[in-house]
């Protein structure tokens with residue numbers, strides 16, 4: 204067993220085999236992922252595209268999953284993307300070996316996925332496919348842990364394989380990005396949820412997907428009971444406060 208720190212989750216040292224299982228767990232719940240995972244603040248994606256120092260014709264949504272940010276890695280996620288964004292050209296590949304020619308895109312956008320990659324190899328691939336003046340955008344949906352009930356439900360959703368989530372105050376580990384130009388911004392938004400649909404959202408997170416069925420059921424039951432006990436979330440629809448964090452990164456010279 205080897206252990207490594209992983210990208211935005213760089214503070215956590217985790218078993219590489221478990222990490223690989225978690226990174227490929229999503230396809231088993233592609234439809235639920237598309238339905239329950241939050242999207243990103245539209246203003247955040249506008250800001251990302253504005254960051255390209257050139258006209259934007261071609262955008263690579265790397266690790267596109269079900270297409271929340273606009274590729275994809277596994278067939279179930281890819282099929283869901285085709286359903287949601289039929290105009291996108293979909294390619295099966297990996298961030299470490301992107302199936303595109305050199306200098307072929309103006310923007311590479313990566314939504315909630317950089318931490319799954321072999322980051323040195325993925326960074327080299329991004330440099331290879333970006334046209335001169337192009338920009339890489341790392342996009343994450345961060346939990347608003349400054350809101351007490353949001354912090355508590357996140358804590359209750361942890362399982363035996365959970366790692367430390369990105370620190371909302373410092374989500375990005377700059378190790379390995381020396382020479383890249385970095386700009387960061389945050390955009391508040393909300394995700395309309397019910398107690399059931401927010402519980403289902405936690406069920407699409409990899410740390411609840413790779414544990415035993417018993418542990419998964421206990422975790423989701425704990426989350427559901429907590430939501431039923433809180434005035435903000437007990438009845439009907441409510442806003443889950445969220446934040447989209449974007450880093451615009453330009454490669455050295």
Ligand SMILES: C[S@@+](CC[C@H](N)C(=O)[O-])C[C@H]1O[C@@H](n2cnc3c(N)ncnc32)[C@H](O)[C@@H]1O
Pocket residue numbers: 226227229240265266267268269270271272275276277280296297298299313314315316319320321
């Ligand atoms: C949390 S999902 C994010 C999906 C989408 N970008 C979004 O914002 O909803 C992570 C995605 O990363 C993909 N993935 C994991 N490891 C990868 C790798 N090495 N190369 C490319 N994609 C990978 C998974 O298949 C999954 O679609």
